[in-house]
Amino acid sequence: MEIKVNQGILSSNERTALENKKVFDENGLFVINIMGSPGAGKTTVLEKTIDILVNSVKLGVIEGDIYTSKDAQRIEKHGVPVKQINTGGACHLDAGMVSKVLTDFRLSEIELLVIENVGNLVCPVEFNLGEDIKIAVLSITEGDDKPMKYPLIFRESRAVILNKVDLIDFTDVDMNSLRTDIKRINPKIEIFEVSARTGQGINEWSRWLLEKVKDKNVKNAVN
Amino acid sequence: MHETALMAGVFDVIEKHTADLTVQRVTKVILVVGEMTNAMPDALEAVFTVFAHGTKVEGAELQIRMIPLTARCTECEWEGSIEQHVFICPHCSSLGLEIKSGRELYVESLEVE
């Protein structure tokens, strides 16, 4: 006997993500999901971003990691509330994991919640967390062929941070072709060239992010 | 290897659709996978066997139906397949292409006894 099913295999995650999104919206929270390879510089970029934004916006951070809480410890030093999620082996966060730690925050006192996903260019993309936007961090030392090899993360992200541009002279990366490939996959994506080491480009990216947070706050105030 | 998590989703769906029936055995699972997903058919098949072991799905055939990436232009209504992930309209050069197919990840049907 045949049973017609037609049900998405991510549907239970999607449901939880929608519930998270509802909680975020009710609290006027802007939420970003930062994804990228291990070592791309997600935490370092975030640390620099926090230092710039900490006086303009109330922040909270969720750190995803397979086993350790090293990144959360780094964030804690910057004086913002942070919660570690250990996935215990899984290569991505899912909406249920995020949902469980939300009660640890005073959500109504946060305007921007940053979720750093597990370091991975592939797996996290399929699992929505309820975020407003996805942000990709790609370090240029990973090579300019990455967008064509892993297009989905660039298609789904609202902005991409090309990090470690201080190392450009030590690589064979062609920045023009890197930018062209990313724009072919996602013509509407914002591209920021950044060095979390020297601070180059961090201001521009932070300003853009602040705009997004304010946009959502204004919308909430109107509604 | 998020195919493990994806396969957990497949088995949730199978369980939900067979739980209240007097299903002895699932003999075939048809899974629909879009070209622009991060799901590798080979990895899915390997994980499927592991998940099926010792369940009513053991020995079932996993049939994966791949769906090509297609898009529609919001400016000129062009529709067609997307090659090399270039999301620029080949007809009017607009950048406003919407994905029509290629993001699927769902269980289409089951064959049961």
Ligand SMILES: Nc1nc2c(ncn2[C@@H]2O[C@H](COP(=O)(O)OP(=O)(O)OP(=O)(O)O)[C@@H](O)[C@H]2O)c(=O)[nH]1
């Ligand atoms: N030269 C240079 N090094 C950087 C830059 N940004 C980060 N790094 C270094 O890259 C290494 C990895 O940075 P992290 O910020 O831990 O990277 P991550 O993406 O958070 O890594 P995971 O969380 O483990 O996936 C560290 O040694 C950083 O100091 C940069 O802009 N330039």
Ligand SMILES: [Mg+2]
């Ligand atoms: Mg990190």
Ligand SMILES: [Zn+2]
């Ligand atoms: Zn067109």
